[in-house]
Amino acid sequence: MHDNYKSTEFSDIDLSRWKDYDDVILDSLWLLGPRDKTGPHVGDYWGNFIPQIPHQVLTRFTKRGEVVVDLFSGMGTTLIECKRLGRAGLGVEIDPGVAERSLERINCAENPSNVPVAVLVGDSTTALTAKRVRATLREWGADAADCVILHPPYHDIIRFSELEGDLSRVPTEAAFLDKISLVAQHAYDLLKSAGFMALVIGDKYVDSRLVPLGFMCMQRCVDAGFVLKAINVKEILNNERGKGKNGNLWKYRALVGGFYLFKHEYVMIFRKPAARGKRA
Numbered sequence: 001m002h003d004n005y006k007s008t009e010f011s012d013i014d015l016s017r018w019k020d021y022d023d024v025i026l027d028s029l030w031l032l033g034p035r036d037k038t039g040p041h042v043g044d045y046w047g048n049f050i051p052q053i054p055h056q057v058l059t060r061f062t063k064r065g066e067v068v069v070d071l072f073s074g075m076g077t078t079l080i081e082c083k084r085l086g087r088a089g090l091g092v093e094i095d096p097g098v099a100e101r102s103l104e105r106i107n108c109a110e111n112p113s114n115v116p117v118a119v120l121v122g123d124s125t126t127a128l129t130a131k132r133v134r135a136t137l138r139e140w141g142a143d144a145a146d147c148v149i150l151h152p153p154y155h156d157i158i159r160f161s162e163l164e165g166d167l168s169r170v171p172t173e174a175a176f177l178d179k180i181s182l183v184a185q186h187a188y189d190l191l192k193s194a195g196f197m198a199l200v201i202g203d204k205y206v207d208s209r210l211v212p213l214g215f216m217c218m219q220r221c222v223d224a225g226f227v228l229k230a231i232n233v234k235e236i237l238n239n240e241r242g243k244g245k246n247g248n249l250w251k252y253r254a255l256v257g258g259f260y261l262f263k264h265e266y267v268m269i270f271r272k273p274a275a276r277g278k279r280a
């Protein structure tokens with residue numbers, strides 16, 4: 001660190017060198033290019049996000065040594081990035097088999113700062129899981145998470161498991177949104193004052209009708225008390241979500257049905273308001 005080093009309270013980005021950070025995204029259109037497949041990052045889990053997403057979020061909204069909670073950790077993409085960037089990472093995943101496989105990968109990631117990383121098997125909508133997350137944070141010497149990441153199922157677009165509590169098998173949109181409200185409330189409670197949360201989510205079509213799932217979930221987060229900071233649109237590359245490889249057939253269907261093929265999803269950024277007497 002040099003004499004002119006100056007930063008915000010929520011990131012290590014050196015503001016005295018702000019022009020040098022070409023790799024940090026400041027625009028709302030996220031064209032991240034192909035998936036980063038370095039190290040243990042493998043894109044074989046249907047529904048995992050590309051590592052560049054947590055990389056960007058952690059770089060902008062956390063400091064080295066801080067604690068990140070991912071309430072839908074899947075194959076551990078966030079937690080692998082945590083290790084690489086020197087942040088402690090705690091994931092929650094409902095499927096024990098997925099959690100176990102993710103740990104095998106996470107354990108292969110380099111950990112130059114020797115940060116703790118763990119995955120709890122649990123349902124992120126429940127108070128019991130929130131309690132277990134808090135207990136682990138305490139074991140790590142933290143009162144609260146510094147940053148929370150949510151990458152839930154986009155309702156039933158991909159069926160992840162048949163497990164009770166899996167958000168991809170909730171029968172209706174209304175019930176799904178109510179579950180998102182529960183997760184948003186737990187995220188809010190687990191997050192420190194003035195901490196940031198990222199929600200990664202896409203929309204869906206049902207019966208020739210577009211369901212703006214992203215904006216519906218966004219509203220649930222705002223209702224939980226979060227301040228909306230950004231709606232970033234991320235390009236989806238080579239990923240016809242839920243459509244298999246038969247891209248041409250879907251183009252035909254889009255023409256016939258009067259709709260457009262999804263080529264984007266959202267990375268929404270929220271902030272918990274600062275507690276009274278604290279600066280945000």
Ligand SMILES: C[S@@+](CC[C@H](N)C(=O)[O-])C[C@H]1O[C@@H](n2cnc3c(N)ncnc32)[C@H](O)[C@@H]1O
Nearest residue numbers: 048049072074075077094123124151160166167
């Ligand atoms: C979109 S994926 C997240 C993928 C993750 N970001 C990655 O890169 O691997 C959603 C994950 O949430 C899990 N899940 C579904 N319902 C859950 C719940 N109620 N609590 C915790 N995890 C849940 C699914 O098993 C799935 O692995």
